[in-house]
């Protein structure tokens with residue numbers, strides 16, 4: 003059976019990958035091709051490096067997957 007990397011591990015991998023490649027601030031699109039424009043860019047002020055950008059579409063998709071996983075885990079416990 004193949005180990006499936008967790009959501010967090012996946013995100014860390016992508017971050018490291020980006021840093022090794024093109025300078026983050028010069029990127030115009032995220033790994034999945036979403037544009038870093040005014041509406042689709044989240045600016046993080048609570049992290050290092052400050053002002054790091056996050057694709058809003060990917061952020062929402064990741065959050066939705068995380069919540070779905072949490073809901074499924076909670077439902078499984080409730081039924082047990």
Ligand SMILES: [Zn+2]
Pocket residue numbers: 032033034035036057058059060061
């Ligand atoms: Zn994206």
